[in-house]
Amino acid sequence: MKPVSLIDVASYQPPDQVGREYFEQYSRPDDPLLRNPMFRAPEFRRYASREQTGADLIEQAAHALAERHGTGVLRDVDVLITYNALPDVPFLGSGAEVARRLGAQPESIVDLHNGHCVVFPHMLDLARKVLQEQGARTALLCVSQNAGKIFTQPGVRTSAHASVPGDGAAVALVAASDESPILATKVQHHPEFAPDVNITLADGRLYWEPGTAEMDVGFDNTKAQNVIERGTKIVPEVVREVLGRIEHDVADVDLLITNQPNRLLLRNWSRDLGIDPAKHFDTFDSYGNLFGAGVPVSLDHALRADRIAPGSLVVLAGFAGAGEMSACAAIRWQGGN
Template identity: 25%
Template sequence: MIRAVLTGTGSALPVRRVSNAELAEQVDTSDEWIVERTGIRFRHIAGPDETTATLARDAASAAIAAAGLTPTDIDLIVLATATPDNTFPATATKVQAMLGIGDCVAFDVAAVCSGFLYAVQVADSMIRAGAHRRALVIGAETFSRLLDWQDRTTCVLFGDGAGAIVLEARDSAEDVADPAARGILATRLHADGRHNELLFVDGGPSTTGTVGKLRMKGREVFRHAVVNLAAVMEEALAAAGLPTEAVDWVVPHQANARILDATARKLSLPSEKVVMTVDQHANTSAASVPLALDQAVRDGRIRPGQIVVLEAMGGGFTWGAAVLRV
C-alpha cells in the first residue's frame, strides 16, 4: 500500500484588491447588501499581466518550497480550472514550462468549484498506483474574465486566485500500517448533470465560439449545496472510518458564508472548526479550497497530525470531499 501525503501548500492572489464599496461605484449594490447575503467583503481581480497560469505558477512555487523540494522533483501536475489561459494546450503544461520542469505528466481537470477535489483524487489515485512519487495539485482561476459586470447577483460573488499542494508517496510498511500515519484517508466525488442550467457559462468553443458569461440561479444552488456538501462529507468520513467528532478542521469551498454556516449546522460542527476566507477572497472557484488550506496552514491553525476535511460543490453539479491527516 502507498499513501499520498501532503507535504507543502502555497497560494497566490492578484495584486488588485477590490472592496464592496468600490464595486458599489460600478454596479447597483452596497457593502451592506453583499455582506448580509454572502459574507464577502473583498475579492482580488487579476490585472492584464496576471493569468490563471501565472497565479498557478506562483502558488505552485510556494507549495514546492514549503515541501522542501525543487521543481524538478515533481513528476505529476494536475491543475483544476474553469478559466484556462487557452482552450488548449492545458494550462498545467504552461505552468510546467514556467517552473522549468522537463518531462512529467501534466494536464487540466474541469469540474468548476469542485475541480480541486477532483484533481486531488486523480493525483492520489496515480500515486497509490505507483505511477508517480511527487504530485503538484493546483486550483487556479481568473473568474473575473467570465463575469457580467452589470449583473449584481453574480459579479459581487467571485474573485481570482490560486492555491496548490504537494502530495508525496509514502510506502514504508511502518507508515502505512500506522492508523495515525499522515496522508489522504478517503475521497468521494459526485456529479449530476441534470442541473447544468442552474450554474453555467453561456458560451464555449463548440457552441457559440465565445468565452461567454457566468449565469446562476442562486436560490436553487444554495439549496443543493447544503444538502450535497453535508452528505458527501459524511460519506467521506465513513469511508475513512472516522466520526464527525474526530474532525479538527473543515476547509470548505468558499462560496457563501451562509452556505458554510448551514452546512456546519447540518453536521453539528462548531463554527470554530470551519476555515473561512470568503470574506477576504470571495468565491475563487477551484482555487478556493487550496487558498483557504494554505492560509490555515501558514497561520498555524492546521497542524501536523490533525484530521482535515476538504469539500466543495460547483457547476454541473459536481461535488466532493477528501479526508486527510496532515
C-alpha cells in the same frame, strides 16, 4: 495499499484588492438578485490584472512552495495536474505551460476542466489513485482562479452576483508517503444538474462568435435557490460518507475547509454537520468566492495561522457549478508513523 500524503500547499493572491464599495457604486436597485442571500458581497476580493494568465498565478504560488522545498522538488514531479478557471488559450489547459515554467518533465500531465469549485478534492482523489496504482512518486496539483475580470466588465458589474468572485491560485505537493496521509476520498457526480450552468450574452450570440456583448454567468432567483438547496444537501452527504469510510464522525474533525460560494452555504454546512463554526475555516471576507482555488487557498491560510496541529483530522469538501459534482478528502495532517 501504499499511503499517499498531502505534503504541503502554497497560495498566491494578486495584489489588487477591491472593496465592497466598488460594486455598490454600480448596483441597480431593480436587480432581481439584489437581495438574494447567495450574492451577499464579501468585504474584499483580489483581482488578477488584465495581462495575468492562469499560468502566471500558478507560477507565483509555485515560488512559495519552491522556497520551502527547493526547486528540484517541483522540477522532478512525476505527475502534474492543473485546473485553470479561465483557459489562457482556447482548446488547451495550462499543464504544458506550467511544466515549462517550472522546468519539469513529468511523466503525465493532466488538465482537469470538470472540477470547478471542488476541483482540489477531485485532484487529491485522482493523484492518490495514480500514485497508488501506477508507481509514480510525486504529483503537483495546480489550481488557478483568474476569471474575476469577467465580473468587472461594465455591463456585468451592475449585477449582484458580480460582487462575489475573486482571484487567486494555489499549488500542492502530493507524494507516496505516510507523512500526512490522505485517508479517504470521494467524488460524486450529479449530471442531472449540469444544464443549470450556462453562459449568457445579451445579444444572443454564442460566446465564440464575433460581437460586443459581455459574457456573463446566467443566474436568476430560481436557479440560485436550486443551487442553495442542492449545495446545502450534497456537501454534508459526501463529508459523512468519507468520514464513515475511515470510521470517524463529525465530532472527530479538527478542521473543515470547503469551497466558499457565499456566507449562507458556509453557515448551512456548519449547521447541517453540527460542527462548530470555529472549526470551519474560510477566507471568504478577504478573497470572496475563489471557485476551485478556495479550498487550497484556505488550507494554506489555515496552516499559516497555526490552525492545524500535527495529528489533526482535516476534511476538505465542496461542490461544483449548480451541483453537478461534490467531493471530499480526509487527511491526517502530519499524522504519519
